[in-house]
Amino acid sequence: MTRPAIRPGRAIAGFLKTCLAGLLAAASLYMVICAFPEPAFAYRSTYQNYHVWSDRPIPGEITDVLDDVTRRLRTSSLHARAVPVEIFFCNDDWRLWLYGRHFHARMGGAADVWLTRQVFIRASDIPANRILPPGDRPLADAAERPLSYFIAHEITHVDVSRAFGRTVMLRYPRWLLEGYADYVGKAGDFDFDANRDLFALGTWALDHDRSGLYREFHLKVAYLLDRKGWTLQQVFANPPDEQDLDARLRAAP
Numbered sequence: 001m002t003r004p005a006i007r008p009g010r011a012i013a014g015f016l017k018t019c020l021a022g023l024l025a026a027a028s029l030y031m032v033i034c035a036f037p038e039p040a041f042a043y044r045s046t047y048q049n050y051h052v053w054s055d056r057p058i059p060g061e062i063t064d065v066l067d068d069v070t071r072r073l074r075t076s077s078l079h080a081r082a083v084p085v086e087i088f089f090c091n092d093d094w095r096l097w098l099y100g101r102h103f104h105a106r107m108g109g110a111a112d113v114w115l116t117r118q119v120f121i122r123a124s125d126i127p128a129n130r131i132l133p134p135g136d137r138p139l140a141d142a143a144e145r146p147l148s149y150f151i152a153h154e155i156t157h158v159d160v161s162r163a164f165g166r167t168v169m170l171r172y173p174r175w176l177l178e179g180y181a182d183y184v185g186k187a188g189d190f191d192f193d194a195n196r197d198l199f200a201l202g203t204w205a206l207d208h209d210r211s212g213l214y215r216e217f218h219l220k221v222a223y224l225l226d227r228k229g230w231t232l233q234q235v236f237a238n239p240p241d242e243q244d245l246d247a248r249l250r251a252a253p
Helices: 008-035 062-073 093-099 147-164 175-187 192-200 215-226 232-237 243-251
Strands: 045-048 050-054 085-090 108-109 119-122
Touching: 008 045, 008 050, 008 093, 045 062, 050 062, 050 093, 062 147, 062 175, 085 093, 085 147, 093 119, 108 147, 119 147, 175 215, 192 215, 192 243, 215 232
Parallel strands: 050 085, 085 119
Antiparallel strands: 045 050, 108 119
């Protein structure tokens, strides 16, 4: 008795269905791993509303760093001190690669605004209040960006997602999201006029595409909040066109 031949179309459909099921299973497993990162971090410390995990022992100087984080977060109208904050130090790059959701370990930190609202920070020298930059190059703008800056910056992303929804990364321009996080992270350590002059000159540090720094975005947010007197809610309700902002900032004061 001969068996009916399997049609090529059915074989392909079955193969694609199996691949899709495998991808969904892998994605589900990844979501579960990301939702519960604690087993990958052996050390824990609690200070005020901060819950800190690390893959290496946590120095006592973490309290000084977190006090400075608190000082920086006072700049934000969105931050609530009563809300617990979960911070994970990823001294091994693979943890930052995995939990940072960007699938690389070159960033200073990352915040999960979609699922857990946890913060992940790269390898750091906690007693010195500084991150250890990837590669051999020194950290740009290191004086204005200690470890406490990076933690406050990422917490601000979490606060924005709480205030404006988990899909903020899809609904708002990057200059606003990163500019406000830089604005809070630097806590006023920003010379508006000097940076505006550098922006008008097209200086490297004020061009995010060339430098990777957020000073350009910070300038735009500071212009709206500090010079135009907008509230943060007004800025998020109707973010100005970025090209229009560029033109205003390049114009004579």
